[in-house]
Amino acid sequence: MDPDLKIELGRQGIFTTTLEELYNWGRKSSVWPLTFGLACCAIEMIATTMARYDLARFGAEVFRPSPRQADLMIVAGTVTKKMAPQVVRLYNQMPEPKYVIAMGACAISGGPFKQGYNVLKGIDRYIPVDVHIPGCPPRPEALMDAFITLQKKIEAQSLTGAERPRHLNADAPSEFVVPQYGAHDLEPAKNVKLWNIIYKTAANGPNTTGEDGPEKD
């Protein structure tokens, strides 16, 4: 429907919508995050929900302590290799539709601990991440921006077709492999299937390194 016509009809007191719009509006306006934090980013996440920043304005004030009732996982903080299986298991226990915000340098890449032996180099090695926020830690504004970005993403999802959200696509994976503790590292060290999806698309982007990117530098 033509947006101008819709506005004009609205002026005349006629409200028009589509089922898709209504459905996505409902979904995006009540995203319940999972209550958990891993490090200092969690403190910023807590600040975001409190009176000064008030995440409730966007419909996300109900933090659920059970993954069964949560829609959004905010990975706030350093994911150590020892913690990674538990994080993936929590994600697997969440019902669809579910979304992930990777908050802070550690959660998106390992951050200052990237070259250590004990920190996972980004949670997107195991679970699909919708919004990455850089920062150490990101300010509450950054988390709110990520949240609004996620809302825009939900709003734009088409309920039919190949790009439809995972919960409407029976073939789309909802659970991802939980890494096992190995003798030297997590096994597997990354979810190869997921990895290929992320970094194939990343390779086509303008600012990212492709297959032979590092050698060029």
Next chain:
Amino acid sequence: MGRTRRVKMDLKKIKSDIEAAIPGCRVQLVVNGSPSGQHSLLLDREHALEVAKFLRDDPGLHLDYCSNVTGVDWLDTETSEKVKVKQLVEGVEQEVEEVRKTRTPGYLECVYHLYSMEKKHGPLVLRLRTRNRTDQITLPSFTPIWRSAEFQEREIFDLYGIVFEGHPDLRRILMWDEFEDHPMRKDYVEPNDYEYEPTPHDAVLEKSRQARAIEGQG
């Protein structure tokens, strides 16, 4: 340190006190040449527990607080020195310089920092060394003497691989139980998961190359 009274420990006196109290024990003064001058006492493994008990219970010392326990990994070292040797060269005796190499086996070391709450003195630094870095890596645990050593000794067991005899609960504390390496050892090789590096340089660039080469094969 302003208001706190700090009494410098007289290590020579403590050393002779220990030797007088525990017959047969070998205590060695390890001198720290840096400006901090924090010298320490190296104990032998056999008598270490008795020495610790003495240090805690002696009314003059009363070191009732163990604030810190840490590990050090000393690799095998090879020192070479030039020695002048007399040799017969073409029938004439001459002085010839010869390089002699001595190989000192490495060891794992455990360092304890002791204070006295009552006497307000410290730190007294104790060192314990294992026989080598490979198979004889046991040290006596000081947890029965100072309970605060418990988690720190577990951490050393986890990261350096020193086995503490007499520790009530010797398990890994940071890494998972299935983990086999000791990451703080100097010869530890970390797993190479550098497949994706946005801005690799120097050592990371090299690791990134290696990881990509492995990935290309697999």
